Amino acid sequence: MQLSPETRLKAILDGTGAGTWEWNLDTNDVIFNERWAGMLGYTLDELAPVTFGTWERLCHPADLALAWKALKKYLDGKGPQFECVIRMRHKNGDWRYIHTRGMLLHGTHTDQPRWLMGTHLDVTEEKVTEHRLSQLAESLPGLIYTFVMEPDGGYYFTYMSRKVEDFFGITPEEACSDAELLFQHIHPEDREAVHDSIADSFSTLEQWECDYRVINSGMTGWLRGVAKPEQEPDGKVVWQGMVMNIDDEKRLELELERLSVTDELTGLFNRRYFLRKLEETAAQQDRYGGEFSLVAVDLDHFKAINDAYGHPVGDAVLKRFGELIQRRVRKSDVVARTGGEEFLILMPQTSLENAAQVAEDLRRAIENESFVGDESQDFRVTLSAGVVSCMDEVVTVRDLLSICDRSLYRAKRQGRNRIMVQYPLSGRQA
Numbered sequence: 001m002q003l004s005p006e007t008r009l010k011a012i013l014d015g016t017g018a019g020t021w022e023w024n025l026d027t028n029d030v031i032f033n034e035r036w037a038g039m040l041g042y043t044l045d046e047l048a049p050v051t052f053g054t055w056e057r058l059c060h061p062a063d064l065a066l067a068w069k070a071l072k073k074y075l076d077g078k079g080p081q082f083e084c085v086i087r088m089r090h091k092n093g094d095w096r097y098i099h100t101r102g103m104l105l106h107g108t109h110t111d112q113p114r115w116l117m118g119t120h121l122d123v124t125e126e127k128v129t130e131h132r133l134s135q136l137a138e139s140l141p142g143l144i145y146t147f148v149m150e151p152d153g154g155y156y157f158t159y160m161s162r163k164v165e166d167f168f169g170i171t172p173e174e175a176c177s178d179a180e181l182l183f184q185h186i187h188p189e190d191r192e193a194v195h196d197s198i199a200d201s202f203s204t205l206e207q208w209e210c211d212y213r214v215i216n217s218g219m220t221g222w223l224r225g226v227a228k229p230e231q232e233p234d235g236k237v238v239w240q241g242m243v244m245n246i247d248d249e250k251r252l253e254l255e256l257e258r259l260s261v262t263d264e265l266t267g268l269f270n271r272r273y274f275l276r277k278l279e280e281t282a283a284q285q286d287r288y289g290g291e292f293s294l295v296a297v298d299l300d301h302f303k304a305i306n307d308a309y310g311h312p313v314g315d316a317v318l319k320r321f322g323e324l325i326q327r328r329v330r331k332s333d334v335v336a337r338t339g340g341e342e343f344l345i346l347m348p349q350t351s352l353e354n355a356a357q358v359a360e361d362l363r364r365a366i367e368n369e370s371f372v373g374d375e376s377q378d379f380r381v382t383l384s385a386g387v388v389s390c391m392d393e394v395v396t397v398r399d400l401l402s403i404c405d406r407s408l409y410r411a412k413r414q415g416r417n418r419i420m421v422q423y424p425l426s427g428r429q430a
């Protein structure tokens, strides 16, 4: 069966549910179809006489300017068609969102009338859904976005919720017009890792997850991004994702990490951390050469101090001694309380002589320090220490510690309040 073009056009329009309008720009005459009126709850007869004013009267006054602006843009040749979404009053009093599209139909002669013709589609449901989604996006604690990467590596955002202003200090419009504006806010030390993880997710199509720091108004914060990639038929990958602020989590994580390596009483490192650092230093020396030294310190007759003045006074001595060490070492040195009144100092890139000097300074410092007991009696504290240095010798960390301990106990045996130096180490080991 051969259908006429008119029948086919009518069937198509009926199928889309579109209302049609025609407007003569020269005479202001208008023609609307029945569906155009039905969309707003009327019949054409009810609206008769139908004029250009009928449309104006039904439009939301605040949206008229928008429609005129869109029309001017089209007539000025700045768009392929006239297009806008405006609100129109339904017979029942509701405002409906109407998507209006139109094109100018020119005759072949300049004296022929100019007709602007187009369609009306009711997009109220879409608008309401869009509004709900954007409300939802604003109420989420995180930022949601859509990110696209082309097969040639080019990337951009097609959607960004308002939260981007809080997290990155830029507007969604700025982020969508230039993704680089957002990436520039990522901490320089984390930027490469973020790009690498995106490239990974692009090639594996596995979920993208990344913790990174961001700098916003001079403040550094921690963010966590999670996004699910999906490959399109043309090869580009689209991620729908969310970014959350994880400052509290990171603070807690760093605090737990700090606590797990710290001696609570003195604030110095604990044995576990010290041994880790010692292993690292020994491995580096093994590989690159150089020298490092180790000092083992033990306060003399500490039990007697506790017995005479009480445990809290003993604690105060340990704390004070921790401060005295801290003042005499370099930032790169590692100081730990490894037992009750035992301390270890690791000094990378330090000769035996220099380490022995530090130990001797410390011995004198504690000797000259006056401590006060609970009944205001003054008392003195001394220390014994063993010093060892490791240069070319390959010894295990365990052996190094026990050599250092042996020196310390020699100092104890020889009367305390002294430093014993062990050099050179003997007995190379694999």
Ligand SMILES: Nc1nc2c(ncn2[C@@H]2O[C@H](COP(=O)(O)OP(=O)(O)OP(=O)(O)O)[C@@H](O)[C@H]2O)c(=O)[nH]1
Binding pocket: 265, 298, 299, 300, 301, 302, 303, 304, 306, 310, 311, 312, 313, 314, 315, 318, 339, 340, 341, 412, 416
């Ligand atoms: N106040 C206090 N005392 C502690 C702490 N940890 C261990 N001690 C005490 O330190 C004392 C160590 O005593 P010893 O190992 O006998 O050594 P010392 O009395 O210092 O004798 P020498 O090391 O041989 O000079 C013990 O009495 C422990 O109870 C602590 O955190 N605070």
